[in-house]
Structures are given as structure tokens and as C-alpha cells.
Amino acid sequence: MPRSRKATSSQRNTGAVALLIGTRKGTFILRGDRTRRTWKLSAPMFLGHIVHHVVLDPRDRRTILMAARTGHLGPTVFRSTDFGKSWKEAKTPPAFPKAPEGQNGRVVDHVFWLTPGHPGEPGLWYAGTSPQGLFRSNDGGVTWKPFSYINDDPQYREWMGSAQDGTPDGPKLHSILIDPRDPKHLYFAMSGGGVHESTDGGRTFAPMINGLETVEGFDAATVTFHDPHCVRLCPTNPDRLYQQNHCGIYRIDRPSNEWMRIGSNMPKKIGDIGFPMVLHPRDANTVWVFPMDGSTVWPRVSPGGKPAAYVTHNGGKTWTRQDKGFPRANAWWTVKRQAMTADAHEAVGLYLGTTSGEVWASRTGGASWTCLVRHLPEIYSLEAAEL
Amino acid sequence: MIVHIPGALRSYTKEKSELAADGQSLADVLSTLDRHYPGIRFRIITEQDRIRPHIRIFVNDKQIGDLSVALQPDDRIHIICALSGG
Numbered sequence A: 001m002p003r004s005r006k007a008t009s010s011q012r013n014t015g016a017v018a019l020l021i022g023t024r025k026g027t028f029i030l031r032g033d034r035t036r037r038t039w040k041l042s043a044p045m046f047l048g049h050i051v052h053h054v055v056l057d058p059r060d061r062r063t064i065l066m067a068a069r070t071g072h073l074g075p076t077v078f079r080s081t082d083f084g085k086s087w088k089e090a091k092t093p094p095a096f097p098k099a100p101e102g103q104n105g106r107v108v109d110h111v112f113w114l115t116p117g118h119p120g121e122p123g124l125w126y127a128g129t130s131p132q133g134l135f136r137s138n139d140g141g142v143t144w145k146p147f148s149y150i151n152d153d154p155q156y157r158e159w160m161g162s163a164q165d166g167t168p169d170g171p172k173l174h175s176i177l178i179d180p181r182d183p184k185h186l187y188f189a190m191s192g193g194g195v196h197e198s199t200d201g202g203r204t205f206a207p208m209i210n211g212l213e214t215v216e217g218f219d220a221a222t223v224t225f226h227d228p229h230c231v232r233l234c235p236t237n238p239d240r241l242y243q244q245n246h247c248g249i250y251r252i253d254r255p256s257n258e259w260m261r262i263g264s265n266m267p268k269k270i271g272d273i274g275f276p277m278v279l280h281p282r283d284a285n286t287v288w289v290f291p292m293d294g295s296t297v298w299p300r301v302s303p304g305g306k307p308a309a310y311v312t313h314n315g316g317k318t319w320t321r322q323d324k325g326f327p328r329a330n331a332w333w334t335v336k337r338q339a340m341t342a343d344a345h346e347a348v349g350l351y352l353g354t355t356s357g358e359v360w361a362s363r364t365g366g367a368s369w370t371c372l373v374r375h376l377p378e379i380y381s382l383e384a385a386e387l
Numbered sequence B: 001m002i003v004h005i006p007g008a009l010r011s012y013t014k015e016k017s018e019l020a021a022d023g024q025s026l027a028d029v030l031s032t033l034d035r036h037y038p039g040i041r042f043r044i045i046t047e048q049d050r051i052r053p054h055i056r057i058f059v060n061d062k063q064i065g066d067l068s069v070a071l072q073p074d075d076r077i078h079i080i081c082a083l084s085g086g
Helices: A154-160 B027-036 B040-045
Strands: A017-023 A026-032 A039-041 A048-057 A064-069 A076-080 A108-117 A125-130 A132-135 A171-179 A182-191 A194-198 A228-233 A240-245 A250-252 A274-279 A289-290 A309-312 A320-322 A340-342 A349-355 A359-362 A370-374 A379-387 B002-004 B019-020 B055-059 B063-066 B076-081
Touching: A017 A349, A026 A048, A039 A320, A039 A370, A048 A108, A064 A108, A076 A108, A108 A171, A132 A171, A171 A228, A182 A228, A194 A228, A228 A274, A240 A274, A274 A340, A289 A340, A340 A379, A349 A379, B027 B040
Parallel strands: A048 A379, B002 B076
Antiparallel strands: A017 A026, A017 A048, A017 A379, A026 A039, A048 A064, A064 A076, A108 A125, A125 A132, A125 A171, A171 A182, A182 A194, A228 A240, A240 A250, A274 A289, A289 A309, A309 A320, A340 A349, A349 A359, A359 A370, B002 B019, B055 B063, B055 B076
């Protein structure tokens, strides 16, 4: 699939940044000033709701969509057009079609992932759900419909596997990516179920799992067994994607179809297991990960209780530990796949939310870290909104 | 008939805890509620027309699992949020 390498360059931001924080008990907005030194936390919004993702529409910088449910109540999407001052619920949230009488239809347990559409398609959004489903809205999140054929396709349903093949919180469709050069060029990932690509606007999708490893004893040729945790596409080089997988850190440079394990270059005692994958807004060779303990029974905490980000500036050939400012010991938290992000300032700001309810930030590309907020509920997602 | 609304759903009903509704069946009543309070039905009933796992619906004192159950005009319906802690 030959494409021009040139993409719309990601512009430097010099304005204020706000962090949209989705937690197990509601949503918060942490507003920073232009210097990113002073931050003010909002009151909780939708207190008690389980919020998996809160995302600003970069096309208007006012509309925010929030994926939420409660312990009792079913999943929905809330929408604000005034940056969180007021909210309305979607008229028709993502839902699978009603099954014919006598058949077991699927039920959306929660909306897990939200992606704004291509800049040239205002109002278009994509959503990924648990269990795995792909949905689209053409009206800014007011109404949602199943998108593409994959939700009901027998082959895709086989690749999605059963609940046993998914994460402890249910199998998920996530990492919905849009090529900035072509709105018909799409990717998504499933935990479990691999990475998939469409070049025809979702009319067809195909797996993209070559080179990815699976858990020992499982056949890597079987799509079901692949568990990509987070896939990101380089904004300034959309032919390059990075992936934090259940089985390592990978990179792919299209048109190659072969993922290359770049996590093998991480320190052996740390390993290359984790959830988030964060890309530099302008340098396709610079990415950050936040490793977690994936040994034995998978504790999913910072290795040794010593949190650290790792950065590469050469596409994964070498990695550097970044732990200045983090606790030196006894910090048994980690960072979920949607809870680490970057802004677009000249000195890139990095932000992460922890499973223990803390927000940490670095104004120096990860060289040093400061805790901005403590005592929030468990953080599920954190997105940097450029104001 | 009267429908008792749990606290978790009163953001839909303008904080009303009891509503009057008509219908031949539980499905009818829930559809009527959703017309007046859009979105409320999907929070408690799945897209497969099943009551969600942590919701219970009682008609008078009897727990109901099937939306097609016939109702009488003087029935009292309780929607209950049940056992979903953590």
C-alpha cells in the first residue's frame, strides 16, 4: 500500500493544558496554566460512575466525550460541548443488534475506548467496547451504530475468543487509529484478538500479527492468542506504529507487515511488559513506556515497587530509565493503557495516572517527575487536552 | 400503576421516586418510561431485552425476569439496584 510518507505535522503547542481524568469513581479535569506549573483540580463529575475514557475532540477543542457506566447501570456515553460544564447522554449509546429469537445476542458491558475521527470528518467518532465491538457516530457522539462487519463476522467472532481470552475486566476493542493522510486507512486492536488494518474505510479488515509473540505454549499463528495492550501511530510518520503488547514492545514500519520486537533491548531485570505506549508528537524515534511486573502470576505493579518510565530516542535500539522524582521504593502501583499521555509543547510534557489515584507530570520529557494530585480513585484514563 | 424508581435512576426522572405509567406488560411500561425519560431503559435493560445483572424488578412482591409478563392497572413495580459493590 504505497503512501506518501508526508503527514500533517503535529504543531507545537504553547498554550495551557488540561488533563481529562477517567477513574473508577468518576471524572475529573485538572487544569494547568501556560507554564504547566500550576494546576487546579475540578470537583468530581459523575461521581460513582466507572469512567473508562474521557476524550476531547481536537477538531473543536470544546466537545468532550466520556465512556461511563455504574456498577448497576448499563454502559453509555456522555457528551459535553462546553468543556465539561454541562453534559448530555447519547440518545443511542453503542449497543449490539438484537439477536433473532432463540439466539444469544451479545451485550455491551462497557464502552472502553473513544477515538475522534479524521480532521476532515467533523463529528465522526469511533468507539471500542467490551466485549469487543467497533462502533461509530456521525453526529458527534449523539447516536451510535455498529461500524463495519466485524462485530458479527464469524471469523472475527472466532478471533475475539471467549471471555477467558480477554482481560480480567473483560475482552476489549481498543487503539482505534486513523491515518492522518487517509480517513479510510484504519487500525484497531483487541485484547485478545490481535491488531487489524483496513484500507477501505472499514469495508474489510485484515489481521496484522506477523512478528508478534504469544504466551509460551500458544500458537503465534492463531489471532485469538494475541494481546496488544496499546498501539499508537506516529503523527508525523503514519507509516510507523508502536505497540506495547502482553508479550513485549514492538515497532512496525509500513509497508512491512512484520512487527519487530524492540523491547528486547530493555534491561532484562525490568523486562518489556506494560500497558501504555506514548509517542513524541513530532519525533517518530522517541517513545515512552511504563513497565510493569509481568513475571510469575503477573502482579501488574511497578517492577520491585520502584516506578519508572523508559524512553527511547532511536526507535527502540536503546532505552533510558526515567525515575527522578518517583518514589524510590514501596510504590506498588502501575499505569493503565489509557492513563499515560503527552502534550505538544516544545519541551514535551508527559502525564500519567496511577492505579493508586495519583497524577504525575514531567515538563522535561520524562527527565524528572512531579506528583500533581493524590488520593483520586483508581485512574483508568488520562488524556492531555491542548487548550 | 406506580413504578418506584431507585436513586441511581432519578437523574432521569427529575428526582421523582415514584411515577405513574400504563401498559399491558412490563415491556410496555418500560417503553413508556423511556419515552418520557429518554435513556432510562437502556441503563437497566440490555439490547437483548434482558434485565441487567445488578438490576432486579419486582411486580408487587414477586421478582420478574421476563419483560413480557402481563400487568394489572393496580400493580406496583419496584426497580431495585442490587448487590454491586466495590
